[in-house]
Structure formats: structure tokens, C-alpha cells
Amino acid sequence: HVYNTVKENFDVAAWVTVSESYRIEDLLKKIVAQFGITVNVANNEMRGLSKYIHNYLQGKKYIMVLDDVWAERSWPEIRNVFSxxxxxxxxxxxxxxxxxxxxxxFAYRIHLEPLQAHHSWVLFCKGAFWTTDEKKCPLDLQELAWKFIAKCQGLPIATACIGRLLSCKPQNSVEWEDVYRCLDSQFAKDVIPDAHMILKVS
Structure with missing residues (x-):
């Protein structure tokens, strides 16, 4: 994990998943917990939590990862927290x-392209058939396997999660089709699949 390696170069580090729906107070409490700041979060409102975080980071070399941010307002809401x-x-x-x-x-922006079909296939098979030596998909399951991969839209975490989920199921078309139907009902047509959705069908 790149983060676990890089954070060794900083005095303090925190990784917080923001997600689509969040409350600013809850987000600040997560940041406090991740940095290991000693404060009674239950008795502090947003302004108090912001001050604690800002003061704690003063003079420190820190890295803060805000993962899976959906709302454009997220950064402006907490920008002043960071020293x-x-x-x-x-x-x-x-x-x-x-x-x-x-x-x-933001000084640097990196746009990650979706996985190509071949790489998605390799990643899927590594997850779905990790217990086998060759990690290959049986011929009778390949059509279904490609349907799962298509659902993942080239997203590595979705591909890996679905593969690992299927590794816990009997390797036959009846079981896999049942899983596919469950996933299909979870994914709205315009929603990008994520690990939380996939775990709901496990």
C-alpha cells in the first residue's frame, strides 16, 4: 500500500473516507481520530474540533488523505482546518x-484511466480463483465472468472485490447467476459500483 510507505516520511498521517453523504462534524471527528488527537469529540462542536486539529498540526509535517470525495463543497468546508x-x-x-x-x-492532478479489458480479466481471475494453482476461469463460466467485469467499468477495487466474493461461492453458473442478479439490483444504471455495494450481496 503506497500510503503506508509514504506516511513514514511525515510526522503524522491520516486517511479519511469522505463518501457521498457526510456531516462536517462527523468528518472532523474522523480526522481527529486518525491523527490520534486527544480530545473529547462528544463535547466539541465543529469550531472547537477545527481549532484542535489546526493547533495540533502547527509545525508538523503531515499528510492528510481525503478519500472518495463526492461534493465540491467538501474542501472549502475544511480547508482552514489544515495548518x-x-x-x-x-x-x-x-x-x-x-x-x-x-x-x-491543488498543484497536481492525476487522472487514472479505467483498467483495460485484459488487465481487468487478470485481476478478476486472481480474486475469483485464488485457491487454484493456475487461477484460470473455467470455460463454462467465462461468459458470466465477462458480465461481472463489464459491471465493474474498469475499476480495480470493484473488480477485485467481486472476484473475491465469487471465490467464496460454488463455481457453477447457477450460483454465479444468482450473485449477478443481486449485484444488478444494487447497481443503478448511472451509479459507479463500489466495495460497499458489492459487500451487500456477500
């Missing part, structure tokens, strides 16, 4: 929406 006293500190945001990262405040 700018150390120019070697870093705030990293990940998002599925380009508009979230459109602000000029």
Missing part, C-alpha cells in the same frame, strides 16, 4: 468526479 505553516505537508484528495478537483488550489 499551512509547513510547506512540506501534503493534502491528497481522491474523487470520481473531476469537478471536485477543479479548484486551482
Amino acid at each position: 499551512t505553516s509547513n510547506c512540506t505537508s501534503r493534502v491528497v484528495m481522491t474523487s470520481r468526479k473531476q469537478t471536485v478537483l477543479a479548484t486551482r488550489e
